[in-house]
Amino acid sequence: MVRAVASVPLVLAAGEGGAGDLSSGGFFAETAWIMLVLPFVAFLAIILVGKRMKGLGAELAIGAMGVNLLWASVLFVQNMFEGIYREVNLTIGEFGTFAGRRLAFELGFVVDGLSIMMYWVVAFVGFLVFVYAHGYMKGDIRVPWFFASLSLFAGSMLVLVGAPNLIQLIIGWEGVGLASYLLIGHYWEEKENSDAAVKAFLTNKVADVGLILGTILLVPALGTFRFSALSAAADAHSEALGGVAVAGALLLFFGAMGKSAQFPLHVWLPDAMAGPTPVSALMHAATMVTAGIYLMARTFPLYHQMATEARPWMVTIAVITLFVLGFLALVADDLKRVLAYSTVSQLGYMMAAVAAGGYTAGLFHLFTHAFFKALLFLGAGSVIHAVHSNNMSDMGGLRKEMPVTFWTFVVGSLSLAGVIPLAGFWSKDEILATLGHEGYTAFMWVAILGAFVTAFYMTRAVALTFFGTYKGHGHPHESPPVMTAPLVALAVPSVIAGLLNIPGVSWGPIRNFTDWVGARIVPMGDYHPKAIEWELAAYGLIAAVAGIAVGWRLFAPDAETQQARDRLRIPVLYPLLHNKYYIDDLYMKGVVNPVKGPLARAVDWVNGYVIDAVINGAGAVTAWLGGLVYGRLDQQGIDLLLNAAAGGTGGAGGKLRLLQSGKVQQYAGAFVVGALLLVVAFVLVT
Amino acid sequence: MVLTQFLVLGALLFSIGVYGLLSRRNAVTVLLAVELMLAAVNINLIAFEAFWNTAAAHGQIFAIFVITIAAAEVGIGLAIILLVFRNRASGNIDQLDLMRW
Amino acid sequence: MTFSEWIAEPVNWAFLAMAIPMVIAALRVVTSRNVVHAALFLVLALAASAGLFILLSAEFVAWVLVLVYIGAVVVLFLFGIMITRAPIGRETNLSHDTRWPAAVAALGVFAVTFWLINAVATQMGGFGDPLPAVGRATATGILGEGFINRYLIPFEAVGFVLLAALIGGITLARKDLTPAEEEEGARV
Numbered sequence: 001m002v003r004a005v006a007s008v009p010l011v012l013a014a015g016e017g018g019a020g021d022l023s024s025g026g027f028f029a030e031t032a033w034i035m036l037v038l039p040f041v042a043f044l045a046i047i048l049v050g051k052r053m054k055g056l057g058a059e060l061a062i063g064a065m066g067v068n069l070l071w072a073s074v075l076f077v078q079n080m081f082e083g084i085y086r087e088v089n090l091t092i093g094e095f096g097t098f099a100g101r102r103l104a105f106e107l108g109f110v111v112d113g114l115s116i117m118m119y120w121v122v123a124f125v126g127f128l129v130f131v132y133a134h135g136y137m138k139g140d141i142r143v144p145w146f147f148a149s150l151s152l153f154a155g156s157m158l159v160l161v162g163a164p165n166l167i168q169l170i171i172g173w174e175g176v177g178l179a180s181y182l183l184i185g186h187y188w189e190e191k192e193n194s195d196a197a198v199k200a201f202l203t204n205k206v207a208d209v210g211l212i213l214g215t216i217l218l219v220p221a222l223g224t225f226r227f228s229a230l231s232a233a234a235d236a237h238s239e240a241l242g243g244v245a246v247a248g249a250l251l252l253f254f255g256a257m258g259k260s261a262q263f264p265l266h267v268w269l270p271d272a273m274a275g276p277t278p279v280s281a282l283m284h285a286a287t288m289v290t291a292g293i294y295l296m297a298r299t300f301p302l303y304h305q306m307a308t309e310a311r312p313w314m315v316t317i318a319v320i321t322l323f324v325l326g327f328l329a330l331v332a333d334d335l336k337r338v339l340a341y342s343t344v345s346q347l348g349y350m351m352a353a354v355a356a357g358g359y360t361a362g363l364f365h366l367f368t369h370a371f372f373k374a375l376l377f378l379g380a381g382s383v384i385h386a387v388h389s390n391n392m393s394d395m396g397g398l399r400k401e402m403p404v405t406f407w408t409f410v411v412g413s414l415s416l417a418g419v420i421p422l423a424g425f426w427s428k429d430e431i432l433a434t435l436g437h438e439g440y441t442a443f444m445w446v447a448i449l450g451a452f453v454t455a456f457y458m459t460r461a462v463a464l465t466f467f468g469t470y471k472g473h474g475h476p477h478e479s480p481p482v483m484t485a486p487l488v489a490l491a492v493p494s495v496i497a498g499l500l501n502i503p504g505v506s507w508g509p510i511r512n513f514t515d516w517v518g519a520r521i522v523p524m525g526d527y528h529p530k531a532i533e534w535e536l537a538a539y540g541l542i543a544a545v546a547g548i549a550v551g552w553r554l555f556a557p558d559a560e561t562q563q564a565r566d567r568l569r570i571p572v573l574y575p576l577l578h579n580k581y582y583i584d585d586l587y588m589k590g591v592v593n594p595v596k597g598p599l600a601r602a603v604d605w606v607n608g609y610v611i612d613a614v615i616n617g618a619g620a621v622t623a624w625l626g627g628l629v630y631g632r633l634d635q636q637g638i639d640l641l642l643n644a645a646a647g648g649t650g651g652a653g654g655k656l657r658l659l660q661s662g663k664v665q666q667y668a669g670a671f672v673v674g675a676l677l678l679v680v681a682f683v684l685v686t
Numbered sequence: 687m688v689l690t691q692f693l694v695l696g697a698l699l700f701s702i703g704v705y706g707l708l709s710r711r712n713a714v715t716v717l718l719a720v721e722l723m724l725a726a727v728n729i730n731l732i733a734f735e736a737f738w739n740t741a742a743a744h745g746q747i748f749a750i751f752v753i754t755i756a757a758a759e760v761g762i763g764l765a766i767i768l769l770v771f772r773n774r775a776s777g778n779i780d781q782l783d784l785m786r787w
Numbered sequence: 788m789t790f791s792e793w794i795a796e797p798v799n800w801a802f803l804a805m806a807i808p809m810v811i812a813a814l815r816v817v818t819s820r821n822v823v824h825a826a827l828f829l830v831l832a833l834a835a836s837a838g839l840f841i842l843l844s845a846e847f848v849a850w851v852l853v854l855v856y857i858g859a860v861v862v863l864f865l866f867g868i869m870i871t872r873a874p875i876g877r878e879t880n881l882s883h884d885t886r887w888p889a890a891v892a893a894l895g896v897f898a899v900t901f902w903l904i905n906a907v908a909t910q911m912g913g914f915g916d917p918l919p920a921v922g923r924a925t926a927t928g929i930l931g932e933g934f935i936n937r938y939l940i941p942f943e944a945v946g947f948v949l950l951a952a953l954i955g956g957i958t959l960a961r962k963d964l965t966p967a968e969e970e971e972g973a974r975v
Contacts, residue, residue: 693877
């Protein structure tokens with residue numbers, strides 16, 4: 001039973017964990033809780049008075065986020081120089097005693113490299129997205145509610161990343177899930193959108209079961225909810241958790257698979273694009289979906305020393321995610337869906353790195369990805385705002401009308417594709433290096449191929465959106481400065497963030513990203529390559545450039561390509577080396593048709609229907625079965641069964657209804673007799 | 687005084703209440719029988735409280751809860767009976783068989 | 788403890804003096820042919836149980852019982868009887884014609900309960916010891932503390948139930964007047 005504690009003991013645990021050279025951070029670290037609280041204050045304030053304000057509550061949300069950004073920036077800079085560690089735990093109550101140890105329910109905040117990085121990403125991207133949304137949502141029907149939900153999300157996310165223990169993490173985890181549900185379903189009047197919201201919520205719930213079961217399994221063995229105990233246990237004796245380590249680790253990973261959209265639980269993310277674009281940028285690209293990666297990093301000692309057997313399975317899932325699902329971005333027409341599949345694939349990269357052991361590489365990709373993917377989404381939002389359609393078939397030729405959007409979008413795409421020296425190149429390269437180091441050579445090559453695919457689909461998206469001729473309606477024009485300014489602001493870190501973590505290169509007293517992000521969780525040792533491996537970098541770069549080249553070849557908007565596409569309607573084979581149209585043909589026959597054909601239908605089915613079936617119920621399964629050869633048989637069988645069951649129920653009901661005399665006292669008598677029989681049976685049995 | 691005598695008294699009272707619940711036709715008298723059953727429960731609660739003699743007197747607290755709920759139940763029950771009477775001009779419970787097949 | 792030892796205690800005389808009228812009154816409640824009499828017998832049974840509570844040193848509960856039950860609930864019953872124009876006076880139609888199933892069920896309840904009491908008493912080595920709490924009235928303060936500490940939420944919930952019952956009672960019993968009737972009422 002949770003008892004209220006009259007006097008709340010403030011436990012300061014600064015300096016705990018063995019790393020002696022960390023400072024306690026001073027004023028800003030001491031008051032870091034402000035970041036966790038402020039968005040909730042904004043949330044309540046917007047709900048109460050937002051409607052009556054001039055900016056409909058947007059200024060409250062933006063203001064709160066601005067203060068957060070100030071705090072996070074100071075901490076971020078401070079941490080790059082000297083390294084901060086501060087942990088505060090407030091005991092709220094007690095869960096009881098497990099294995100001789102009292103399990104306290106604590107809330108608090110932790111300020112260390114990992115959480116500072118996340119604070120800053122959330123505050124920075126969040127602030128820019130809020131500003132952008134102020135322009136994007138102008139004239140919307142529910143502006144105050146939108147900003148209230150966004151604030152709720154920001155607060156929950158900060159509670160999540162600032163959590164010093166699993167319980168608080170779960171609170172934040174569910175909070176972001178709720179906010180995600182609310183925001184995906186922002187335009188709930190359309191059935192499709194509310195369906196997407198429900199789908200996202202339920203898929204995440206399925207995964208949350210894993211998170212909660214994992215917690216239930218691990219915590220009694222550990223004796224506390226605190227993460228710091230995990231590091232200590234790993235340092236002291238790796239068998240501390242005994243048999244539950246692997247099972248618990250896999251269950252936590254299952255939870256992370258839902259939030260971070262890993263195969264096969266990724267299906268909710270593309271549908272989540274039903275939400276307004278700023279939501280997609282902030283939650284479904286930059287921050288919320290990385291919560292799973294964050295969880296893996298935070299509990300990394302578990303995977304590092306105690307549950308190493310789990311890791312090959314996790315890497316496999318992550319690599320499937322990054323490779324197989326990246327292809328889906330090739331065929332989507334909805335610009336936001338292209339980006340969504342791309343996000344899924346990039347999350348696969350991060351998860352692969354963390355699972356393989358180089359969790360700082362994964363976190364670095366998380367860091368850079370947050371900028372360029374938020375940039376791409378906001379750019380897409382700017383385009384959608386201008387042409388009033390999500391489909392690339394309604395776009396084209398926007399390069400001249402929307403120069404700022406175009407250039408920032410190109411920067412983001414190049415960074416995502418991994419072109420030197422943009423941020424994405426450095427982070428992806430480190431992931432490849434990690435996979436190579438840890439002995440996953442085959443997976444490393446798959447990841448390089450994935451880089452090719454990434455470059456390919458981004459080139460296609462850019463070509464179809466910004467080149468060629470405009471195919472939509474009306475006259476698109478550039479978005480207002482309130483929307484383009486965040487684009488520019490995000491383009492800057494998309495270009496330079498990679499400099500923070502070049503292996504073997506340091507900038508004076510500024511420490512490398514790898515050195516400060518995770519030093520406290522697990523001593524890094526050999527996880528970080530000491531110098532750039534140019535050979536591997538070259539492979540990655542070649543893959544990226546090849547992807548861009550192939551993509552441009554196929555989707556360049558010149559007349560020849562157009563003719564070639566037309567001519568492809570007549571199936572004529574051209575020799576590979578002599579005819580560029582052959583590549584088109586290869587693409588049509590080799591990529592499009594398989595994607596439309598049985599193979600891709602299978603992939604698409606796994607993608608779209610397995611989880612859908614669970615969520616949407618047997619109806620979706622039946623519908624799919626009908627589409628297959630054996631579908632008819634199955635359907636009839638099921639129908640037969642259902643009809644038989646229904647008939648039986650009807651017949652039995654006809655007889656049984658005579659019992660329903662409507663006389664209350666007969667029921668009461670039956671109840672008394674039944675209760676007596678139960679009592680007798682119970683007593684006799686026990 | 688021993689515990690058993692109160693328990694047997696409670697059982698007796700409860701059984702009488704069950705008899706009234708099942709045999710009465712008039713709705714008001716059915717409610718009266720229900721009150722009897724609740725009173726029996728109260729006797730049990732108080733007797734067990736005296737038996738275990740807990741410092742916080744849980745049994746008595748629960749008896750008061752039972753009394754409160756009983757009051758609410760009578761209020762609603764009589765209101766329903768009133769409504770039925772208004773619609774069917776009868777207080778007989780066996781005419782309330784709209785819910786049958 | 789044998790019966791002769793038991794009956795030798797004066798307090799048990801008091802018990803019997805209340806228990807026997809109580810059972811008789813209860814039987815009359817369920818068999819009386821007059822609704823008003825049935826309600827008044829219920830008063831008797833409840834008053835007896837209040838006396839038993841005092842014997843068991845639960846004085847506060849006893850007075851609550853008197854106030855709430857006898858003071859309010861039974862009065863409510865009498866109002867209900869009057870409003871529904873239930874036959875005041877001798878009435879043969881108050882019970883069902885076939886009553887033996889009810890009697891069988893009631894006997895079954897008593898038999899099973901009695902058997903259980905017996906079995907548990909035997910298992911626990913008998914409830915033969917005198918009740919420990921008797922003779923020291925429970926301080927009302929303890930009950931109050933229980934209500935606002937440990938049982939605060941049930942207490943609030945019961946309060947809510949009462950409120951719901953109040954509103955529900957009004958909603959159910961209120962007569963929806965037709966416009967014509969309303970006009971008539973306004974004129975009167």
